[in-house]
Amino acid sequence: MNVLYFAWVRERIGVPSESVETQAATVNDLVEELRAREDRYAAAFADTSALRVAVDQELTDFDAPLAGVKEVAFFPPMTGG
Amino acid sequence: MNVLYFAWVRERIGVPSESVETQAATVNDLVEELRAREDRYAAAFADTSALRVAVDQELTDFDAPLAGVKEVAFFPPMTGG
């Protein structure tokens, strides 16, 4: 699964994207796995209420299932316009 | 006093403007005088609720006083924009 990071999430984790081998059933499960990896992930995912997630390029919730998913992206609330 | 007519009021009365000698105290009094003149005025002023009036180029009401006024204009509701 390809995992993407944007804005300060990208800065905290240190890479814009990476390939992740996971059996996580939901986005929340994936977040738990990443948090357990290293401090920089724990820092980026300290408060998921401050984050948004897109699964296969569609905005969704942290309880979204990951079966068959190719791309997950984490980022702060958007500031377009 | 200069009296102006616009849109279908102008068409019914037949002139865009005319000089009127009057002692009318209010717009309503002026309307009564004009109505009494000729049928074309009576036709134009048959229903003043369908008309609007400007006194010295400011929108106002039919009970507005005419003392010192130089220009009165009658027209249907505006359709700008």
Next chain:
Amino acid sequence: MRIIVQEAPFDFGQQAQAFASGRQNMGAIVTFTGVVRDDASGALTAMEIEHYPGMTEAALTAIANDACARWSLGDVLILHRYGRLTPGEMIMMVATAARHRRDAFEAAEFLMDYLKSRAPFWKREVTAEGASWVAAKDEDEAALDRW
């Protein structure tokens, strides 16, 4: 603030660009443009717009001043044509510049609502069958209650 009343066509793109350019302190620019709209049947030959020359600019200025008093605006433009226009021609435009988008949007809607019913313009539709004055719409009068 610019108030323009003219018979000639105007270059909307140029006006919009000039209004929006060089505004480091205004984050939001809104424009509205009115176009002579043919009805579905294509029957409209022309739209004739009469106005009250002595009063028109003053009335538009008063409406623009009202908008500036109600919202935090950096600038306002009102441009309105008169005379004979054909379908597809632009009748008028307004533009507003503000720090915040809500002010720019609301002020532009306010300007349009007041232009519709309080600026001394009268429209006459010309078709192959004849000409008729456009009646003011109750909904346009009712729109003023919003402000």
Next chain:
Amino acid sequence: MRIIVQEAPFDFGQQAQAFASGRQNMGAIVTFTGVVRDDASGALTAMEIEHYPGMTEAALTAIANDACARWSLGDVLILHRYGRLTPGEMIMMVATAARHRRDAFEAAEFLMDYLKSRAPFWKREVTAEGASWVAAKDEDEAALDRW
């Protein structure tokens, strides 16, 4: 419908003119343009805009489709830039064409409200003292409740 995501500057006047031209059946054209706004102190050096290339166009298209489903529109344009912009530069624009002005105005406000909080862009302000990500505003999230 046109959805454009680009790094290069755009010609607002030309885009506005092209969007508004030749619309015999649409009486109302609204545009909104967002400009990089310097704060009062003049401290802003640049605004950097990051986006999510694979998702951005799809997200903007979905927002434009939502607007077309809610209002009677003849056309919609969304143009949004990314990259490094300086104060006074135009970040983005939307344009709507409708038969009636209320539809054109409301749809443009809707597009802006959704662009602010639902399109994958992130702004970073660069000043002489450093750079910081622009925080989403509660009022922008609240603005969505209107629709």
